[in-house]
Amino acid sequence: MNTGFTYFLKALSDKSAALRITDKAGNKHSIAMGYVRLEDNCDADTHSQRIAELLASPYSAQFVYGSGPTFATAESQQVNTAGRLLYHCCVGADSIYDMGLKHVFGIQTSNSKYTFQALKAAALTGEVKNIMIAYRSDHLFTSTTCRAAVEYVALLKELRPQLTLTQTVQYTANESSSNPHFWTNLADQAEQAQVDMMLLCENKNQGNSFTQVVMERSKRFKA
Incomplete structure (x- = not known):
């Protein structure tokens, strides 16, 4: 190969x-x-x-x-x-x-800057108001990346006052892997909170699992 x-x-x-x-x-x-x-x-x-x-x-x-x-x-x-x-x-x-x-x-x-452009673009559209951020708290890379995103939302709120961090969800690898309905429950939680944008800091396979759950639904995020 x-x-x-x-x-x-x-x-x-x-x-x-x-x-x-x-x-x-x-x-x-x-x-x-x-x-x-x-x-x-x-x-x-x-x-x-x-x-x-x-x-x-x-x-x-x-x-x-x-x-x-x-x-x-x-x-x-x-x-x-x-x-x-x-x-x-x-x-x-x-x-x-x-x-x-x-x-x-x-x-x-810098991994702390990974999410800034996506959040900025979403804020500039004017269509995104409620944001949910979820990440693995027991992983250095995912946790530091999404914690920076939390700070960016507060910063971008000055640009778009209607921008709101509706929920922040932290979980461990054991919590997501031991519960076969974890990603479905997370999507339900976001939907119930009427989230416009979902930001997930995860590894590739787990991120794909969540994306698949979202894609199978009629209602999807704006960003």
């Missing part, structure tokens, strides 16, 4: 396109890279073990790609302690970069 990583490695293996560095004597050296992918089965303990394996022989990885928001904080600390480089593409919460870990890098928009 080709991924962004494998295409990158193929480019480096092409002598005409490979990255090169020039030493003080003027000699040019190609950068040799290898790609290793280990499965963690989305388990925290297994993930930590796999990171340790990458850092040890025979891999002795010098450069580690971040896995995802669930393990971003733990793997950042683990790789940084080992003195190796870790790069997050787009999954780390702002707090990860506030930790002062000198070997951890990432290029991304």
